[in-house]
Amino acid sequence: xxxxxxxxxxxVREGDSSVINCTYTDSSSTYLYWYxxxxxxxxxxxxxxxxxxxxxxxxxxxxxxNKKDKHLSLRIADTQTGDSAIYFCAExxxxxxxxxxxxxxxxxxx
Amino acid sequence: DTAVSQTPKYxxxxxxxxxxxxxxxxxxHDTMYWYKQDSKKFLKIMFSYNNKELIINETVxxxxxxxxxxxxxxxxxxxxxxxxxxxxxFCASSQDLTDDNEKLFFGSGTQLSVL
Numbered sequence: 001x002x003x004x005x006x007x008x009x010x011x012v013r014e015g016d017s018s019v020i021n022c023t024y025t026d027s028s029s030t031y032l033y034w035y036x037x038x039x040x041x042x043x044x045x046x047x048x049x050x051x052x053x054x055x056x057x058x059x060x061x062x063x064x065x066n067k068k069d070k071h072l073s074l075r076i077a078d079t080q081t082g083d084s085a086i087y088f089c090a091e092x093x094x095x096x097x098x099x100x101x102x103x104x105x106x107x108x109x110x
Numbered sequence: 111d112t113a114v115s116q117t118p119k120y121x122x123x124x125x126x127x128x129x130x131x132x133x134x135x136x137x138x139h140d141t142m143y144w145y146k147q148d149s150k151k152f153l154k155i156m157f158s159y160n161n162k163e164l165i166i167n168e169t170v171x172x173x174x175x176x177x178x179x180x181x182x183x184x185x186x187x188x189x190x191x192x193x194x195x196x197x198x199x200f201c202a203s204s205q206d207l208t209d210d211n212e213k214l215f216f217g218s219g220t221q222l223s224v225l
Contacts, residue, residue: 042216100153
């Protein structure tokens with residue numbers, strides 16, 4: 001079955017880069033996503049990558065995909081205090097099903 | 111204009127009661143979902159409906175019954191509430207995940223506390 005794993009917590013200083021990692025098990029995944037959840041709010045899509053891509057850059061965000069190792073990472077450059085949130089990795093598998101990881105809580109220290 | 115709206119935002123109730131959470135989307139999407147987020151922030155799909163038809167039904171107790179009167183609404187009714195049902199329930203919608211680039215749009219969540 002599908003399984004998505006990520007570390008629970010990451011703490012960085014303001015201005016540094018943050019790297020959040022994720023591994024998944026479903027080799028038939030077509031799209032992989034990064035969602036952001038701020039306190040008391042729903043999830044919002046940050047970025048996504050198609051499974052035949054290795055990298056995608058979107059302003060301060062860089063997504064790297066190693067399909068062989070089923071490893072996905074999100075790099076946030078110049079991390080700001082407003083980036084503090086929980087970041088969810090997710091993969092789209094069969095039957096229109098999106099499976100989420102447990103979420104990584106990013107704490108940005110001023 | 112809220113794209114995916116769910117009510118109520120907070121729900122506090124006694125064990126054994128029956129309660130409903132409502133969800134509406136104004137995006138014209140065909141597919142709607144219910145996700146459960148537990149206290150450790152683990153987000154797990156419960157149900158998915160496409161054009162009022164059930165397409166995903168994870169191993170959820172049959173005390174949970176989704177109802178989709180039309181494709182813009184997906185309500186969740188829970189019978190005989192238990193302490194373990196306490197969680198945040200998120201409604202979401204998407205156009206059609208068989209298309210490229212489709213993504214989920216989430217509501218802001220309903221925090222259910224069972225006492």
